[in-house]
Amino acid sequence: MRHHVVVSGRADAQPMVFAHGFGCDQSMWRLVAPTFEATHRVVLFDLVGAGNSDLSAYDPARYDRLDQHAADVVELCRELGLENVIFVGHSVSTMIGVLAQIAAPDLFDKLVLVGPSARYIDDGDYVGGFSSSDIADLLELMDSNHLGWQDPLAATVMGTPGRPELKSELEASFCRTRPDIARQFAGVTFLSDNRSDLARVTAPTLVVQTLNDSIAPVSVGEFVRDSIPSATYALIDGSGHCPQLSAPAPTIAAIEAFVRS
Amino acid sequence: MRIDPAELFDEAPCGYVVFDRDGLIVEANEAFLRLLGLPRDEVVLVRSFPSLVTVGGRIFFDTHLMPMLDLSGRVSEVALELLGPDGERTPILLTANLLRTATRDAPLVRAIVFVARDRRRYETELLRAKLAAEEARAHADALAESLQQTLIPPTPPAIEGLAVAPAYRPAGDGREVGGDFYDVFQVGPEAWLVVLGDVCGKGIPAATVTTFVRHTVRALAMRCSDPGELLGQLDTALSLYPTDRFCTVVVLRLERGSNHWVLTGSAGGHPLPLLRDARGEVRELGCPGPLIGVLRHVVFTTFQHVLRPGETLTLFTDGVTEARRESELYGAERLVDLLTRSDPDPAVITATIVDEVLRFQDGNPRDDIAVVTIAAQARP
Structure with a gap:
């Protein structure tokens, strides 16, 4: 399947769709998503171009904006026959969720935005945290880190003796994206500006903010909270951009409280 | 210690x-x-x-x-x-x-x-070179494709009373510029020229000669109504053109009659067109002529035929008859057999030939394939 969709949990329960952010794939949720299997239908997937998604479905002309990823989310939910969806997005997928909710307001019950940023580059009074040259720098860095990207994939195809197949496969594809796709996705992510979309979100929304998020700092998370009409806010003590990995327990607690409310 | x-x-x-x-x-x-x-x-x-x-x-x-x-x-x-x-x-x-x-x-x-200062510098260079190579490759592919489009008229003009069914399939993955071409154009109030040919070789050098041949035929056709004479003049022009490539060509001139087409034609080094009559019998039309652009002072014979409704005439390049499966050739015999069995509709004939020849080569032709089938249509 195009998105490498993995469904678990209770088939008859309210669905939670977890969307990974820039960089890796659905296994970013491996410390958080299983908790919800007892109470919800849990849907994990890879964005087209990432992880084990079907790379032949990646058309650079279509994926040059977040809108196509948002359209994919809507299509995926409809294909699975989901209703009343709780969408949990991390990093760039927070804005993919925002766009999806605007495009299909009836489909979503709630949004959980982990580490959201509506714009990464500073703009007048708005502080995004980055300058244009910072992002150019990132794109260059991504190029230098792709020199050996093909080798682990080759190892997967051949099979790695003495190692559990699943693990090696996961490791091989995790955070390794085809260079041209990774570069375009980095550009689409960090050059996007969704500030004006936030006011159009109609679903109740939780913003999960990490205290020392190096990519989406507190002021950026507060901006998202203040711009979405019915948003609540959970601040997690920790560092880095991925609380679902670095602080899974408080992340789960924040999502659980919001989902139950 | x-x-x-x-x-x-x-x-x-x-x-x-x-x-x-x-x-x-x-x-x-x-x-x-x-x-x-x-x-x-x-x-x-x-x-x-x-x-x-x-x-x-x-x-x-x-x-x-x-x-x-x-x-x-x-x-x-x-x-x-x-x-x-x-x-x-x-x-x-x-x-x-x-x-x-x-x-x-x-x-x-x-x-x-x-x-990793030195290594990074080297890697940056490598990346830059790789990027440049990819861009050049994409540019060349786009160029080859657009060049190919200029060599192949996308659809033949609609001619009342004459059905024309052409097909062109370049060799390999279809990105290479080939040497096969065809052309259909008007040369008089009631007269049309159909030309199909093959310049030896592939790639840009062959494509420049293909363009030269095609446009020379167009120019000559306006003042030269005899196909044999036209090929003679094409031969002279190509001899004087700075290339050592030669070509093979079939030219047909079709003059509208009351319920038929008066056809004159000539072949230079090219497989002769195959005529299928109303009973389904197939034979070669015309007589073989020398290659074009090789020898000097050669003579090309003009043949004549009255093309009537029910008959079809198929022009093809050696990409059809010399299609190879390991050491086996597709061959003229298979082609004649196919025509004998075929539906008389020219579009069906052309499509069937291309399909069969592609299948014979497992979908990966080593040479270009060009086919044009024409038929006189009865007046209502």
Whole structure:
């Protein structure tokens, strides 16, 4: 399947769709998503171009904006026959969720935005945290880190003796994206500006903010909270951009409280 | 005698640094501090590792490096840039694994750091060259494709009373510019020319000759109504053209009659067209002529035929008859047999020939295939 969709949990329960952010794939949720299997239908997937998604479905002309990823989310939910969806997005997928909710307001019950940023580059009074040259720098860095990207994939195809197949496969594809796709996705992510979309979100929304998020700092998370009409806010003590990995327990607690409310 | 471990650590030929899950540096060797140009008390338990690299590196650290370390417990040769006190950048390669200690819940990260200045410069060059090569390749592909489009008229003009069914399939994956061509154009109030040919060779050099031949035929056709004479003049023109390539061509001139077409034609070095009559019998039309652009003062014979409704005439290049499956040729016999069995509709004939020849070669033709089938249509 195009998105490498993995469904678990209770088939008859309210669905939670977890969307990974820039960089890796659905296994970013491996410390958080299983908790919800007892109470919800849990849907994990890879964005087209990432992880084990079907790379032949990646058309650079279509994926040059977040809108196509948002359209994919809507299509995926409809294909699975989901209703009343709780969408949990991390990093760039927070804005993919925002766009999806605007495009299909009836489909979503709630949004959980982990580490959201509506714009990464500073703009007048708005502080995004980055300058244009910072992002150019990132794109260059991504190029230098792709020199050996093909080798682990080759190892997967051949099979790695003495190692559990699943693990090696996961490791091989995790955070390794085809260079041209990774570069375009980095550009689409960090050059996007969704500030004006936030006011159009109609679903109740939780913003999960990490205290020392190096990519989406507190002021950026507060901006998202203040711009979405019915948003609540959970601040997690920790560092880095991925609380679902670095602080899974408080992340789960924040999502659980919001989902139950 | 054991060597002092402190010596091994501090003066290792690489920077050695340990940081916690949040990036805070908890230990570093002297080599690492020298790399930074900072004293120990300004680094250890003070700075976080991401704060020592460029902003791009910080993003990469959070979005790739830590997630990979979390999952697989190690990362290798990650390219980053250290940011010096004055903003100068030092390209490094970082290799890291996890260090579990009894006193901490979360594992620490131990990393070794190598300066990779020369290597990075070389890699940057490589990347630039690779990018340039990819761009050039894409440009060449686009060029070949648009060139090919100029060589093949997309659809023949609609001619009342004459059905024309052409097909062209370039060799290989279809991106190569081939030497086969066809053309259909008006030369008088009631007269049309159909030409099909094959310039030897492939690629841009062959394509320039193909263009020359096609346009020369167009120009000659306006003042020369005899196909044999036309080929003679084409032969002279190609001999004078600065190329050692030759070509093979079939030219048909069709003059509208009351309920038929008066056809005159000539072939130069080319397989003769196959005529299928109303009873389904197939025969070659015309007589073979010499290659064009090879010998001087050659003569091309003009043949004549009255094309009536129910008959079809098929022109083809050697991409059809000389299609190969291992050492076996598709051959004229198979083609004649196909025509004999075929539906008399020219579109069906052309499509069936191309399909069969492609299937014969498992869909990967080694040579271009060009086919044009014409038929006189009865007046209502």
